[in-house]
Amino acid sequence: MRPLYQSQRMMRDLRRAALQRGVIAILDLGTTKTACLILRFDGPEGSAADGVGPMAGQSRFRVIGAAVTRSRGMRLGEVDSAIEAERAIRTAVQAAQKTAQVRVDHVIACFSGARPESFALSGEAEVEGQAVTGGDIGRALAACAMPEIGAGREVLHAQPVNFALDHRSAVSDPRGQAGRMLSTDVHLLAVDGAVVDTVLQCLKRCDLECAGLASSAYVSGLASLVEDEQELGAVCIDMGGGSTGLSVFIRKHMIHADSVRLGGDHVTADISMGLQVSTATAERLKTLHGGVVATGRDDRELLPLDADTGDWEHDRRTVSRTELIGIMRPRVEEILEEVRARLDAAGFDHLPSQSIVLTGGGSLIPGLDGLASRILGQRVRMGRPLRVQGLPQPATGAAFSAAVGLSLFAANPQDEWWDFEAPPDRAGARSLRRAVRWFRENW
Amino acid sequence: MRTLILLWRLTLPSLRRQPPAVPAGMRRDPAPTLWSYRYQRLMLTPFYRRLVRVGLPAAGMAVASALWLSADANRAWLAERADALRDALYQRPEFLVHDVEVTGADRALAVAIHGIVDLEFPVSSFDIDLPALRAAVAALTAVRTVEAEVEPGGLLRIKVTQRVPVAVWRYADGLRLIDSEGVMTGMIASRSDRADLPLIAGDGAKEAIGEALALFAAAAPIAPRVRGLVRMGERRWDMVLDGDLRILLPERDPVPALERVLALHEAQDMLDRDLALVDMRLGARPTLRLNQPALNVLRTAAAASAAGVPAAPIEEEH
Numbered sequence: 001m002r003p004l005y006q007s008q009r010m011m012r013d014l015r016r017a018a019l020q021r022g023v024i025a026i027l028d029l030g031t032t033k034t035a036c037l038i039l040r041f042d043g044p045e046g047s048a049a050d051g052v053g054p055m056a057g058q059s060r061f062r063v064i065g066a067a068v069t070r071s072r073g074m075r076l077g078e079v080d081s082a083i084e085a086e087r088a089i090r091t092a093v094q095a096a097q098k099t100a101q102v103r104v105d106h107v108i109a110c111f112s113g114a115r116p117e118s119f120a121l122s123g124e125a126e127v128e129g130q131a132v133t134g135g136d137i138g139r140a141l142a143a144c145a146m147p148e149i150g151a152g153r154e155v156l157h158a159q160p161v162n163f164a165l166d167h168r169s170a171v172s173d174p175r176g177q178a179g180r181m182l183s184t185d186v187h188l189l190a191v192d193g194a195v196v197d198t199v200l201q202c203l204k205r206c207d208l209e210c211a212g213l214a215s216s217a218y219v220s221g222l223a224s225l226v227e228d229e230q231e232l233g234a235v236c237i238d239m240g241g242g243s244t245g246l247s248v249f250i251r252k253h254m255i256h257a258d259s260v261r262l263g264g265d266h267v268t269a270d271i272s273m274g275l276q277v278s279t280a281t282a283e284r285l286k287t288l289h290g291g292v293v294a295t296g297r298d299d300r301e302l303l304p305l306d307a308d309t310g311d312w313e314h315d316r317r318t319v320s321r322t323e324l325i326g327i328m329r330p331r332v333e334e335i336l337e338e339v340r341a342r343l344d345a346a347g348f349d350h351l352p353s354q355s356i357v358l359t360g361g362g363s364l365i366p367g368l369d370g371l372a373s374r375i376l377g378q379r380v381r382m383g384r385p386l387r388v389q390g391l392p393q394p395a396t397g398a399a400f401s402a403a404v405g406l407s408l409f410a411a412n413p414q415d416e417w418w419d420f421e422a423p424p425d426r427a428g429a430r431s432l433r434r435a436v437r438w439f440r441e442n443w
Numbered sequence: 444m445r446t447l448i449l450l451w452r453l454t455l456p457s458l459r460r461q462p463p464a465v466p467a468g469m470r471r472d473p474a475p476t477l478w479s480y481r482y483q484r485l486m487l488t489p490f491y492r493r494l495v496r497v498g499l500p501a502a503g504m505a506v507a508s509a510l511w512l513s514a515d516a517n518r519a520w521l522a523e524r525a526d527a528l529r530d531a532l533y534q535r536p537e538f539l540v541h542d543v544e545v546t547g548a549d550r551a552l553a554v555a556i557h558g559i560v561d562l563e564f565p566v567s568s569f570d571i572d573l574p575a576l577r578a579a580v581a582a583l584t585a586v587r588t589v590e591a592e593v594e595p596g597g598l599l600r601i602k603v604t605q606r607v608p609v610a611v612w613r614y615a616d617g618l619r620l621i622d623s624e625g626v627m628t629g630m631i632a633s634r635s636d637r638a639d640l641p642l643i644a645g646d647g648a649k650e651a652i653g654e655a656l657a658l659f660a661a662a663a664p665i666a667p668r669v670r671g672l673v674r675m676g677e678r679r680w681d682m683v684l685d686g687d688l689r690i691l692l693p694e695r696d697p698v699p700a701l702e703r704v705l706a707l708h709e710a711q712d713m714l715d716r717d718l719a720l721v722d723m724r725l726g727a728r729p730t731l732r733l734n735q736p737a738l739n740v741l742r743t744a745a746a747a748s749a750a751g752v753p754a755a756p757i758e759e760e761h
Contacts, residue, residue, distance in 0.1 A: 072474070087474035094475050094483055103487035207484065 008418045014211040018106035025104040028403040029111045031074045031242030035403040036092035038065035038100040063390035065100025067092050077113025077243040079198045108212035110406050112243045114195035118256045119147045124183035132174040138420035140184045154193035158417035161187045161253035216402040217245025217257045223405030224359040224383030234355035239362025241265045256346045260338045264362040267331045274327045293367035294325040336375040359383035361399035533567040541565050541597040548603040568593045585628045613644040625652040645674030661698050691722045
């Protein structure tokens with residue numbers, strides 16, 4: 001944990017430096033597509049004349065460059081082939097730089113894989129002075145017992161989601177308040193360290209400095225959940241190409257995140273296998289004609305399966321849309337069932353409000369909302385990312401919620417564990433104790 | 444040899460890089476190579492951008508012109524062209540000056556100024572050095588201020604303000620005319636040439652010309668009797684009247700002192716008496732010096748009337 005703790009601090013400093021310079025790149029490393037947005041920060045604007053303040057801070061920045069490219073070397077939301085992934089990153093960054101006509105050095109990246117796992121921790125500490133300071137929060141955080149996150153796992157997010165001061169619970173920001181005992185709940189998200197290291201290596205080899213890492217399930221939730229949903233409790237299901245991420249929000253904090261290693265690519269693979277067509281053709285069929293609810297009309301809609309094997313019979317097959325839907329639906333159902341199982345395991349039933357928001361490229365399948373409401377619950381809606389200034393029209397769809405959410409994350413990041421100063425007395429006491437022991441042993 | 448060439452021609456195409464086979468239905472992968480990516484990023488760096496956009500063309504032009512100028516013939520040709528162009532511009536009729544006109548000067552001064560100007564008309568206005576001309580004219584003693592300008596229509600106008608002499612100063616080398624600023628404007632041969640001007644004399648008289656003029660103005664009631672003013676020791680004035688009568692004026696406030704003398708003269712006809720000197724240098728103790736005959740008469744009269752003897756009788760010197 002120690003190295004990532006320090007590297008997260010370093011990233012935070014880099015992010016501050018980038019915000020000072022005013023230009024930062026957003027990189028969404030997806031399994032299907034790699035999106036790069038370039039943001040320009042103009043500093044905080046004055047509050048609007050009509051009394052409407054900036055929503056979620058998105059008025060502080062402007063998207064000046066955007067580019068999307070097909071991902072290479074990504075599988076299940078993780079880097080599969082580093083060299084290919086670098087090429088995808090280079091393509092996206094170069095195209096975005098070209099539209100923005102500016103060079104970016106700092107990049108904030110998100111990815112969906114790496115088996116995220118949530119842990120809930122709590123710790124408490126006595127308040128030292130009259131009022132709670134950042135140091136007290138740091139000590140309360142340090143008092144949290146570190147769970148067994150497993151070998152080779154690293155902490156991606158560690159956010160204090162709740163503070164309690166004496167008998168008062170649900171304090172959003174205890175700083176400056178009087179009290180004696182401060183306790184805090186921390187949501188810790190652990191991921192595979194090797195995946196993170198690979199992503200960092202890829203960015204480094206593209207001459208980019210990583211100014212932040214985030215889980216794409218988390219940032220999708222930031223972008224596609226509206227304020228009420230984040231406040232009252234909701235789950236955002238980001239249906240990506242290689243994996244489906246889910247993040248549970250309540251009181252504007254993420255309290256749980258998970259991912260199902262199934263996604264749109266599996267649907268494509270099913271079509272490819274079932275219809276004996278190439279992956280590219282299967283992808284095209286899925287996006288243009290796919291669906292999950294078959295109607296009578298779909299029997300008569302015949303789709304040509306183009307191929308050029310040279311076999312006349314093989315190249316001129318057709319398939320009805322019902323058959324296509326018949327292939328896609330079980331897989332989509334499987335994904336949603338798996339999500340349901342994960343939500344049940346996380347205790348989603350106990351949330352006061354159980355809104356379900358589907359977003360990501362996979363949520364664009366027609367008829368998915370009906371299927372999802374049957375499997376997940378009644379309150380399902382399709383989510384689209386928040387509108388941000390300067391985002392080109394093609395990049396405003398549900399497939400870009402992670403990229404937009406990452407922009408919001410860059411504009412006003414959540415307080416993380418490493419933003420509070422660790423109590424200095426720990427290391428000092430240990431070294432003092434060591435010195436005393438050395439004296440005892442030697443004299 | 445021929446076989447070698449043939450072999451070379453056969454192997455050459457295989458050495459060339461073949462375009463990668465793109466599978467049908469797949470778009471060509473547009474990923475940039477690492478070096479083109481780095482190059483683009485370098486070019487987007489503001490410093491390099493400016494260097495390439497401005498610096499390189501400027502450097503190229505500088506090198507090209509330096510190479511071209513390194514040949515003597517080219518330099519000579521360029522100088523010749525520049526000269527021709529400049530002459531063509533200078534000789535345009537709009538810039539030609541045909542005549543000179545002197546205003547505000549009397550005849551003698553105008554002749555002197557014409558002698559200074561000494562230009563071969565027509566001449567281009569670029570070739571006239573107006574500041575030098577102005578300095579030369581201003582160097583004439585009789586000129587107080589001068590303005591020289593080329594007017595539209597090709598006329599060089601020299602406006603002169605002449606110095607007006609207000610006094611004659613008798614000095615070691617003769618009689619000089621000076622104006623109210625104490626500047627010499629000319630010389631005259633004899634006093635009668637400018638009998639209308641008052642006469643001053645002595646070292647430093649020129650510097651105190653203002654005071655002298657004020658004294659002459661104050662002495663207006665006895666103007667026919669005034670011969671002139673003499674500056675004594677470069678600090679005070681003596682007014683000399685006819686009959687060698689001197690009025691010694693103080694260093695400070697000479698005009699009120701002179702007015703006191705004139706008031707005495709008006710009351711008692713003092714200056715008509717047989718006086719040699721009226722000493723007003725000490726304001727509290729004005730002193731008269733009588734001529735010897737008058738002194739003798741005064742003493743005799745005093746001795747006759749034994750009563751009030753104003754002074755003890757003094758032995759005659761001769």
